[in-house]
Amino acid sequence: MIIKGKKYRYGIHVKDRKELCREKPIETMPAPEIVKISVSQHIGAPAIPVVNAGDAVVKGQLIAEASGAVSANVYSGVCGTVTGIEEIVNPMGLKQKYIVIKNDFRTDEVFLPNMESFDDKSIIERVRQAGIVGLGGAGFPTAVKLTPKNRLDTLVVNGAECEPYLNCDYRLMLEHPDEIVKGINYLAAALNVKNVVVGIEKNKPEAVRAFSERGMKVVELQKQYPMGSEKQLIYCCTGRKVPVGKMPFDVGVCVQNIKTLYAAYEAVERNKPLTEIVMTVSGDGIAEAKNLKVTIGTPFADIAAFCGGEKEGVVKYVAGGPMMGKNLVDLNQYARKTDSGLLFLTQKEACLDEPTNCINCGKCAKNCPMRLMPMYIELFTLAGDYQKAAKYGAANCIECGSCAYNCPAKRPLVQSIAFCKAKLKEKK
Ligand code: SF4
Ligand code: SF4
Known part of the structure; x- marks a missing residue:
């Protein structure tokens, strides 16, 4: 079923530049020689490393354990040897611990144990174990979001992807709709909700079709930024207004992003902890824009090289989308769970004008x-x-x-x- 979303008066219309890699299928980038994995890729307390320099690890092994109620486990995405734990300044300018692993390119992999039951508590526990956090960028531990204080009645799936340049959610929706629907069903069961709506902007008709054909209630949203922000999305999909200072659960709603739902499917059905992410690499400053599946901890410089390298004239690197992403000083950063994009922007695309005085235009x-x-x-x-x-x-x-x-x-x-x-x- 396809229904029209409610109109929202505010926000802006931006050039989306999605055409740079909209039609490019997700490509898996081979894991690099060195990964540097942050123990703090989520909102809440940093995870505590459970490995030391010199330890051998395999893909899928827990390397840092959640510390407290709001935190998340961290797993290795490669086999190899831990060479140390470094302090690195992350894109937000904060010094954090990163576990450094030298890849030995073995293909061994360990998985989470088979689930004995698929009831709400077991699904929430599996999502917690797998280290899943809000992969749309927020990084809030998903298991905590699945245990709200009050009773919910609606799950809103965020398929808006309103940030310019980014296509990773769109490609996942086209290439893995069945897996995402399973992820939706698992998380709806975890929340004990019957009402599920999938919000997708109308510039993605193939994705709208893919989900409606699979029996989902799809809300076709107007193309407007920031349609993917929780409060706007909830209003346009359900008509409910989240009051200032309140959270979605206060109006009976939980919002989950496409990538998070895919990760939930992988954790519940394939026993896979979160070790890889899907991101868009784009901008006029990169040789070939791509949608990539990368190992968490991959150096951004390696990602650039995999996309044919940086072209001349790049004036800005951005981790994430151009509207809400973080400007990077250089490429000495490493892929994190919440990274949806890596942009290489030229003078034409990035605004570098010096600010002048406010003219009170409103x-x-x-x-x-x-x-x-x-x-x-x-x-x-x-x-x-x-x-x-x-x-x-x-x-x-x-x-x-x-x-x-x-x-x-x-x-x-x-x-x-x-x-x-x-x-x-x-x-x-
Ligand atoms: S950044 Fe903040 S102040 Fe500016 S438009 Fe968005 S919500 Fe409003
Ligand atoms: S009121 Fe000032 S700050 Fe706001 S848009 Fe106008 S010039 Fe910019």
Whole structure:
């Protein structure tokens, strides 16, 4: 069944550039010689390494264990030897521990034990064991999301993929719809919900068809950024409004991303822990844009080489999409669970203009999907008055970048708001 999604007035229309690799099937990149695997690829406490330098490991082996209720296990995606544990600055600018493994290219692999029962508790436990987190970018441990405080009645599947350039969810939906439907059924069973809706933007008609043909209720969404953010998606798929300061579970909904559902299928049915991710490598600055399945911990420089190398004129590297991704100083980074993209942007694609003074045009507020006034939040942040910025709703910002995208003065609004949020958190 296909139904039309509710219209949403706010947000923006961006050039999506998805044509660069929209038609390219997912290719598996061979695991590299060295992987560096972060113990903190999720929201919550870092996992604690359970291997030491000199230890031999195999693919699928637990190398860092979740520490506490909100955390996630980490597994090796290669066979080889642990050469050490390094501290590396991640794309968010935080120093974190990475387990370094030298690949010996053996093909051995270990799996999670067979599941004895497929009831809700067993599925949640399997998702926890496998180290699955929100793979759309949020990184919140999925098992925690499957055990909300209140009773839910709806699972919303996020197939919007509204970030420009990215095609990894789209390709997974086209190439593995049966596996994703199984993942949906497992997580719906874990949540004890009967109502499932799959939200897909209307620029992906093949994906809409693939899921409706498999008996799913598909909501065809208008093409608009940030359609994939939870609150907008829930409204457009169900008509329910998540109040400011509240979470999806407060309105009886759980949202799961396509890649997370695929990972859940692999964990439940194939006993596979999370060791690989699907990401889009794109931009005018890379020789060949591709959709790749890569081993977690693969160096970004190796990924670039696998795509034919960087072309001349790259002015910006981005981990993730251009709207919500993180700018990288260089390619000394390593694939993490939450990476959906690696972009190589040229001058034509990236905005490097120097900011000028705000002209109070109000465009940023007009586009904000959270109905905030970004210009005032920035103003008070720059003045160091974080409490006043908080009064204008800084904490509710989802850092979607819609405000900055259309700002004629090129104000770095998202950076200011993110800084303010960090300051407010620090104070708390
Ligand atoms: S869009 Fe830019 S120039 Fe216009 S009010 Fe907002 S910050 Fe100021
Ligand atoms: S203020 Fe935050 S939520 Fe609003 S448009 Fe800007 S980044 Fe998005």
